[in-house]
Amino acid sequence: MHGYQIKVNKGIFRKIMGLCFVISITLFAQTERWVYKYNGSGNADDIAVSITCGDDGNIYAAGQSRGNGSGFDFTIVSLLPDGTERWVYTYNGPGNADDIAKQIVYGLDGNIYACGHSVGATGSDDFIVISLTQSGAERWAYRYNGTGNGSDEASSIDFGLDGNVYAAGYCYSASSYQDFMVTSLDTAGSERWTYIYNAGQYPGTDFARSIVCGSDTNIYAAGQIYNWVTLEDFAMVSLRPDSTVRWVGLFDGNTITPPDYANAIAYGLDDEPYAAGLVASGNGKPRFTILNRLNDGNYDWVYSYQGSAVLRDEAYVITYGADHNVYTAGYTTNTGTARDFTIISLTNDRVFNWIYLFNGTGNNNDEALDVEYGLDGYIYGCGICLDVIGQENLLVVRLDTSGTANWTYKYQGNGGAADRANSLVFGSDYNLYVAGYASDSISSFDFVVISLDTIETGIEDGFIQYQQTYNCWSASAFFRNQIALRNPNVTDRELKVAIYNIQGQKFYEHRQKHNSPQILIGGKSIETLPSGIYFIHIVTEGYSGGRIIKVIKF
Structure with a gap:
C-alpha cells in the first residue's frame, strides 16, 4: 500500500459493486x-x-x-x-x-x-x-x-x-x-x-x-x-x-x-x-x-x-x-x-x-x-x-x-x-x-x-474468448502472505497487476514483464491485509479490458 492513500477507480468500482450485488443475490457468472x-x-x-x-x-x-x-x-x-x-x-x-x-x-x-x-x-x-x-x-x-x-x-x-x-x-x-x-x-x-x-x-x-x-x-x-x-x-x-x-x-x-x-x-x-x-x-x-x-x-x-x-x-x-x-x-x-x-x-x-x-x-x-x-x-x-x-x-x-x-x-x-x-x-x-x-x-x-x-x-464475454491468449489466472483462490498467478504464455509484453478491495478501492499496483511462468505478489502490503475478498485486475500490454480474478485472504 502506498502510504495509506486510497484511490478509487470508478470503472473497476462499478465492476466490483456489480460483483457484490451479484454475490448478494447468489447469481454468478x-x-x-x-x-x-x-x-x-x-x-x-x-x-x-x-x-x-x-x-x-x-x-x-x-x-x-x-x-x-x-x-x-x-x-x-x-x-x-x-x-x-x-x-x-x-x-x-x-x-x-x-x-x-x-x-x-x-x-x-x-x-x-x-x-x-x-x-x-x-x-x-x-x-x-x-x-x-x-x-x-x-x-x-x-x-x-x-x-x-x-x-x-x-x-x-x-x-x-x-x-x-x-x-x-x-x-x-x-x-x-x-x-x-x-x-x-x-x-x-x-x-x-x-x-x-x-x-x-x-x-x-x-x-x-x-x-x-x-x-x-x-x-x-x-x-x-x-x-x-x-x-x-x-x-x-x-x-x-x-x-x-x-x-x-x-x-x-x-x-x-x-x-x-x-x-x-x-x-x-x-x-x-x-x-x-x-x-x-x-x-x-x-x-x-x-x-x-x-x-x-x-x-x-x-x-x-x-x-x-x-x-x-x-x-x-x-x-x-x-x-x-x-x-x-x-x-x-x-x-x-x-x-x-x-x-x-x-x-x-x-x-x-x-x-x-x-x-x-x-x-x-x-x-x-x-x-x-x-x-x-x-x-x-x-x-x-x-x-x-x-x-x-x-x-x-x-x-x-x-x-x-x-x-x-x-x-x-x-x-x-x-x-x-x-x-x-x-x-x-x-x-x-x-x-x-x-x-x-x-x-x-x-x-x-x-x-x-x-x-x-x-x-465481460470478450475477456474469456480463445483470442485472449496472453492471460493469467490465480494458482489458488486463497492466499495468506502472497498471491501466486500462473502465466501460461511467457512473452516480453508488459503486465499490469492491480488489486482492489470489495469497495473498489485500489491499494496495490505493479508492472512487470510477462516473462515468467509464475508471478508472485507479496510484501508487507499483502501480508498485512485483513481477511476478506479481493479482486485482481490484470491487463496485458496490447489488450484492452483485461481480466478480473477473485481471491480470498484467510
Whole structure:
C-alpha cells in the first residue's frame, strides 16, 4: 500500500459493486480459469469423452488420441486443478488399430479405471478395462473377446461399494449376435464373473449402455434388449454383487416401431433407479423418455416428452440431485429451430418441474450431452450449439433449480470447425471441469479440458474468448502472505497487476514483464491485509479490458 492513500477507480468500482450485488443475490457468472489441449503424436482427431475428479484433488479425462501409425490410441490425461499436465497415458492394443476409451472413474482404492474398446489381434474390437495408478502407471489391462469373435465394447464403468469394478457394454456371441453384457473385476484385474443376457435366445442388438452401483450394493445396468415381437426394448437390469439376477425390466413403447432404448441410468437418494433414453410413441416418433422403477424392479412411472416438430427426441444422460429432483439432458426437435439443447427436471414421483431449451444462433442441431447437479445447488449442462455459419461451438450452461439460466459459456477453437463438450464434473474445489474437443488449424481436433470458476464473476464475454491468449489466472483462490498467478504464455509484453478491495478501492499496483511462468505478489502490503475478498485486475500490454480474478485472504 502506498502510504495509506486510497484511490478509487470508478470503472473497476462499478465492476466490483456489480460483483457484490451479484454475490448478494447468489447469481454468478462463469470465468474461464484455463484451457488445456492435447494433440496426439498422429496430429489428427483427439477427443475427450469422459472426465472425473479424484479424491487426490487431481483431474482425470479419458478418450482417444491419434497415434503415429497406430490409429486412435486409448488415452487418459491427468491434470492438476490449475491445468498443469501431470501425465498422459496412451494404449495401443495388439491389433495396432483404433483403441478408444468411453468412460473413466476414480476408485475408492485411489486407482483410476477406464473402459472402452480395443482392436485385438484378430482385427475385431474387444471389450477392455484399464487400470492406472494415480501417477499414470499401468496396473493392468483386461480384455474380453466374445465367442463370436466380433465387435465387443465396454461403454460404462463404475466402482462398487464392495471394492470391485463393474463394466457394462456388449459382446458378440457366435449364436446370438450382440448381447447385453456386465463384467465384474477385482482391483487386481481378475475377472470375478461375466453376466450375459439373452445369449442365444433372440439374435439381435442387445446393449448395456450405462451402469451404476447403488448405495444398496446392488448393480444396475440400462440399455436395450431385443426380441422378435417388440424388437428393441428399453431395458433395465439389476444384479447382486455375486452376479445373481435380481430383476430384468423391459419397456416397449410401440410394438411395431423400433427402437426403444436407455442411454443412461442413475441411482437416486431415494434408493430407486432412474433411466433415460428414447421410446417410440404411438405415432412412431421417438420421444425423450425417463423411466423409474422401484428397487424391487416393479415399474413405477414413465415420462415422455415430444418436441413441437413431432420428430425425434432423445435423452442422453440423467442425474439425481441432492434436492431429490431428477435432471435429464439431451435434445428435442422443435418447429423452426431443429434440435434444441434440452434439460428437463422432474420430481422423483414424475411431477414436471421445468424444461430448459437452448437454440444456438445457427438455429440448427444443438444437443446437451451431459448434466450434473453441483455441490453449490445449481444444475450444469454441456454439449454443442451451432453458430450462424453452421459451426459447432462447445457450450456449457448453468441453471438454478427453477430452470433459469444464470449464464452460458461458449468456446470455439482456432480451427474454425467443430468444438464439443462431451462430459463435465463439478469439483470439490467448486470449479467446473469440462472435457471434449476443440478445433485446431493444424491438428484438426484436440483433446480439450476447460475449467470454469463457478463463483467468480464480473468478466465481460470478450475477456474469456480463445483470442485472449496472453492471460493469467490465480494458482489458488486463497492466499495468506502472497498471491501466486500462473502465466501460461511467457512473452516480453508488459503486465499490469492491480488489486482492489470489495469497495473498489485500489491499494496495490505493479508492472512487470510477462516473462515468467509464475508471478508472485507479496510484501508487507499483502501480508498485512485483513481477511476478506479481493479482486485482481490484470491487463496485458496490447489488450484492452483485461481480466478480473477473485481471491480470498484467510
